[in-house]
Amino acid sequence: MTLARNIIIFTVTLSLVTFVAFFGRLPAFRNTPIGFLHRLLIEHIPSALRKLDVKLTNGRITSGGSRLGHHLMYEKHLAVVIFFLGLVTACALLFLPSVWHVLRWHHKLTVCVLLPQPYFFLYLSAKRNDQTYINALNHAEQMRHYPYDRVLYYPGNACTTCKFLKPARSKHCSICKTCVSRMDHHCIWVNNCLGRGNYKWFLALLLSTTILIAYGAYLAYTSLTPMAAKHYAKYARWYTYHPSPGSDPLSWATRFEVKGHNTLNYISIYLDVGGFRASGVGLLALLTWPLPFGLLAYHIYLIWAGMTTNESGKWADWRDDMAEGVVFLGHRREDTMRENKFFPQPSDHSSSSSSPFPTPPETPPEDEEPHTTWPLESRHILIRTPSGQPPRTLPSRIRGVAKEDSFERVWSLAAVENVYDLGFWDNLREALLN
Ligand SMILES: [Zn+2]
Ligand SMILES: [Zn+2]
Numbered sequence: 001m002t003l004a005r006n007i008i009i010f011t012v013t014l015s016l017v018t019f020v021a022f023f024g025r026l027p028a029f030r031n032t033p034i035g036f037l038h039r040l041l042i043e044h045i046p047s048a049l050r051k052l053d054v055k056l057t058n059g060r061i062t063s064g065g066s067r068l069g070h071h072l073m074y075e076k077h078l079a080v081v082i083f084f085l086g087l088v089t090a091c092a093l094l095f096l097p098s099v100w101h102v103l104r105w106h107h108k109l110t111v112c113v114l115l116p117q118p119y120f121f122l123y124l125s126a127k128r129n130d131q132t133y134i135n136a137l138n139h140a141e142q143m144r145h146y147p148y149d150r151v152l153y154y155p156g157n158a159c160t161t162c163k164f165l166k167p168a169r170s171k172h173c174s175i176c177k178t179c180v181s182r183m184d185h186h187c188i189w190v191n192n193c194l195g196r197g198n199y200k201w202f203l204a205l206l207l208s209t210t211i212l213i214a215y216g217a218y219l220a221y222t223s224l225t226p227m228a229a230k231h232y233a234k235y236a237r238w239y240t241y242h243p244s245p246g247s248d249p250l251s252w253a254t255r256f257e258v259k260g261h262n263t264l265n266y267i268s269i270y271l272d273v274g275g276f277r278a279s280g281v282g283l284l285a286l287l288t289w290p291l292p293f294g295l296l297a298y299h300i301y302l303i304w305a306g307m308t309t310n311e312s313g314k315w316a317d318w319r320d321d322m323a324e325g326v327v328f329l330g331h332r333r334e335d336t337m338r339e340n341k342f343f344p345q346p347s348d349h350s351s352s353s354s355s356p357f358p359t360p361p362e363t364p365p366e367d368e369e370p371h372t373t374w375p376l377e378s379r380h381i382l383i384r385t386p387s388g389q390p391p392r393t394l395p396s397r398i399r400g401v402a403k404e405d406s407f408e409r410v411w412s413l414a415a416v417e418n419v420y421d422l423g424f425w426d427n428l429r430e431a432l433l434n
Contacts, residue, residue: 004267007280011287017041019291022188026309027316028298073188076175080188081126088118088212095216095281098274099223107219114215117208124201125190131197131434134162134170134179142167142181143370145196149378149419150332152314154397155369165368169420170195171310185309200432206296213289220274220282228273303428306421318382319413326388329415330381330398331406337377376419383407 023029024038046062046069053062072079092115100108134142146168148155153168161172162179171183173193182196194202270279302312321327381402385391390407410416421427 004271004283007271007283008267008287011284015288015291019294023295023298026298027313030316074175076191077188078191081122081191084189085119085122088209091216091281091284094277095220098278099219102223102227103219107222110215111219114208114212118205118212121201121205121208122190125187125194125198125205126192127198128192129195129197132181132193132195133176134164134167134181136164139164139167140370142170144372145169145181145374147372147374147377147419148369150398150401151318151378151380151382151416151418152311156397168372169308169311183308183310196434203296203299203431206292206299209292210289210296213285213292217282217285217289220270220278220285224270224274224278224282228269303431304424306418306427311420315413315418318384318416321384322411322413324388325409325411326386327382327384327410328390328407329410330383330391330402330408332379332381332401333403336401337379374419375422378417378419380417382410382416 020034020037020041024034024041029035029038046066050059050062050066053059071077096111103111130138143165146153148168153166155165155168157166158164159166159172159179161177164179166172166179167181169182170179172179173183173186175186176193178193180193180195182199184194184199184202186193187202190202190205192198267279267283270282273279274282302309305312307315318327381398383391383395383398390409394402394404422430
């Protein structure tokens with residue numbers, strides 16, 4: 001009973017802290033209690049501890065701690081990979097020998113198929129991937145994957161470290177020290193950036209880990225239930241001498257009448273039978289499988305919405321600025337748009353010839369904005385003005401591309417097209433097969 005309660009409290013607390021620490025920064029949680037807990041955990045508590053340490057020891061304790069924290073959060077290291085694989089390995093070594101003799105052959109076969117998968121997919125996610133890392137050799141090819149949407153990405157921006165033009169949807173990672181194609185995020189679970197080449201392996205890692213952990217919990221339940229029934233038959237035998245009318249001596253209800261009917265007793269019965277090795281690990285699996293499942297569900301949502309984790313932050317910034325009324329949506333001049341693209345139905349705005357400020361087209365040169373293989377191209381340009389007034393003079397990156405008189409204030413993201421969204425199935429195909 002006490003063991004059951006302690007395991008539950010420990011696992012739930014650890015899962016919650018892990019979830020908040022790693023996922024609380026996601027834009028989806030920005031204005032939620034999880035986002036608040038994240039700021040509390042990552043910013044406010046460390047800063048309060050630093051202030052206290054400065055008063056007490058002149059900052060000696062926290063200077064070492066912050067060096068370690070900086071190393072863990074902002075440098076490449078294998079600590080989290082080793083922790084994750086160590087946990088999976090330790091749980092498998094504790095759990096499987098204790099239940100192997102009661103497992104049916106098809107369960108044994110399924111375990112042999114499922115268990116190696118997280119190791120395999122983690123290796124593929126962590127491996128250096130030339131489709132993900134942009135270098136001088138593949139830069140020209142990387143520039144042709146996605147168009148600049150002029151909402152999240154503009155042509156003509158160079159990476160100051162890599163010294164080449166940033167392809168649309170790419171981002172420089174200061175931890176991996178390279179620009180990453182279709183950057184999703186730098187993931188410390190795989191000690192690598194997730195991008196165009198390895199994002200599919202990360203999805204496979206999440207799916208295989210979810211299935212493995214959930215299957216482990218199911219195996220613990222099915223293999224321990226007959227043992228628990230046998231073990232507690234003695235309570236049933238005891239109960240036959242003290243029967244209550246109409247009760248079945250072998251039923252769970254009877255056993256619960258002996259021990260008290262609540263979830264903790266239910267779990268403690270299994271812990272009595274299977275011990276920490278079988279039941280403890282099974283309980284850990286039952287409580288933790290929602291973590292990889294939740295992350296997988298979040299990435300399925302991102303695929304549905306046609307964006308990466310990196311882009312979800314940029315969209316959230318636009319949404320916040322729109323709510324303040326400082327964002328204006330303009331329409332591109334048709335003569336600056338690429339040919340042979342599919343465009344949604346044109347809007348009812350006046351043509352560029354009626355613009356009061358005729359400007360010669362300043363289409364970026366071919367190496368700055370090459371033709372892409374992407375089927376859509378943006379018709380819009382989004383701009384925020386510090387004054388909150390419609391733009392009078394356009395920034396150079398927009399001048400010549402936008403119709404000057406077409407800017408109108410927008411209050412919602414619904415007014416803006418996401419050209420990287422092709423619809424769920426095409427987005428999924430693009431994420432898995434590029
Ligand atoms: Zn770079
Ligand atoms: Zn990285």
